[in-house]
Amino acid sequence: MRGALLALALFLPLPAQAAGVQVTVEGIEPGGGAVYVTLCQGGLSEAACTLGQEAPGTAEARTFVFASVPPGTYAVAAYQDRDGDGRLGRTGLGLPTEPYGLSGGTGRRARPSFEEAAFALREPGAAIRVRLVRALPRH
Numbered sequence: 001m002r003g004a005l006l007a008l009a010l011f012l013p014l015p016a017q018a019a020g021v022q023v024t025v026e027g028i029e030p031g032g033g034a035v036y037v038t039l040c041q042g043g044l045s046e047a048a049c050t051l052g053q054e055a056p057g058t059a060e061a062r063t064f065v066f067a068s069v070p071p072g073t074y075a076v077a078a079y080q081d082r083d084g085d086g087r088l089g090r091t092g093l094g095l096p097t098e099p100y101g102l103s104g105g106t107g108r109r110a111r112p113s114f115e116e117a118a119f120a121l122r123e124p125g126a127a128i129r130v131r132l133v134r135a136l137p138r139h
Contacts, residue, residue: 018068020066021126022066022126023064024062024127024129025061025063025101026061027099027132027133028061028132029057029132031057032082034055034056034080035079036088037053037076044114053066069121071122074118075119083098095135095136105131
């Protein structure tokens with residue numbers, strides 16, 4: 001009986017484990033302000049982007065590591081806070097005034113959707129690259 005239970009246990013799926021997400025942000029303007037990175041789940045709104053990190057923008061690229069992230073579908077949003085107010089600056093029309101980027105390279109020409117930026121996170125984790133771009137020319 002014990003042998004049968006052990007054999008059965010070997011074929012049962014294991015519970016989902018948390019994975020790590022490594023995000024490399026490129027296109028940073030050194031000395032241009034802090035870089036903020038968030039993991040978003042289910043949408044790109046502030047409420048959906050609850051796992052976040054920040055670091056000084058001292059080099060052209062920086063890697064952020066999110067540990068113990070449950071499996072699921074996520075998107076990464078990043079921006080460089082050039083004016084130091086802790087938020088992505090926008091024009092009256094909603095266009096970003098600071099460098100920003102999303103996983104999947106979306107958002108350069110039109111408002112991005114979560115589906116375009118999303119990736120599936122499974123074990124053992126994911127390595128994502130995000131390039132910061134400007135929606136408007138620098139002035």
